[in-house]
Amino acid sequence: MKYASDTGALLSLACSRHFADVIAEYSIISHRLVIQELCNFAIFDDFLGIKAKLVLQQKLSLEEPGSFLNLPIEETERAVFSLAHEKKIIALTDDIHAARIATEKVPKLIIKPSFYLLLHFSQKKKISKKNITEDLQEIAKSRNWMQGAIWKYLEKKLQEIN
Amino acid sequence: MTETMQFSLRIEPELVRTMDAEAEREYKTRTEFIKEAIQKLLLEKREKERMKQLAAELWLKGELSETQLKKALNEEEIKDLHFGKKWVDDIIYEIRQ
Secondary structure, three states, X not given: OEEEEOHHHHHHHHHOOOHHXXXXXXXXXXXXXXXXXXXXXXXXXXXXXXHHHHHHOOOOEEOOOOOOOOOOOOHHHHHHHHHHHHHOXXXXXXXXXXXXXXXXXXXOOOEEOHHHXXXXXXXXXXXXXXXXXXXXXHHHHOOOHHHHHHHHHHHHHHHHOO | OOOOOOXXXXXXXXHHHHHHHHHHHXXXXXXXXXXXXXXXXXXXXHHHHXXXXXXXXXXXXXXXXXXXXXXXXXXXXXXXXXXXXXXHHHHHHHHHO
16 A cells, blocks of 8 residues: 655654654655655754754655646645545644645545544554553653644544453 | 753744733743743643534534534635535445445
């Protein structure tokens, strides 16, 4: 399965202890603007800066969409969503607002959050719920208030599954 | 001592004059004044966001009504929250299958 990921989703995945395995398991493509954003994070030695360096160490395949979707969102998300749309693959982002706007305008576009890939991976590799919950908590640390609330909701829903 | 970094910014002269006068009144340097203002702004922003997150969490738990939620979040944020909830519900449904 192939995915097109934006900066935030890659940073979230890098917070997981399974990051290297996830990158090896799935084919993730991205865009040069994502790399540019990651480089901006990597200037700093803070939490996200360290995660950005980790992502930059990976050999991500960069691609350019033939044309950009006309969406009122950030250029980087637009590039990633355009790639996903063109290649008929899933776009990965943790930007809830951008994902909503894009799916409203382009209903055929499939956009999932980074935890979709993590949960898919944990099911496939039979990783414990406790282990994956710890990963999600680590991701939620550096996210905005809405993502924080949604991640907590996910955690609660996961606990309800046997 | 905490490491600092230097950067430049362009501000209208009028604002610089007002800011300098205010800093002088408080016996602060221009740097101290700007630093404190930024810290205060970030603190206020974090507090507002903390309240928004709390309202969102309570709504997601079913402990806050849509009407109450509207007092804490704007229309766009509510739409995003609904979208985020659907994201989770759909993925959990997929896992359960």
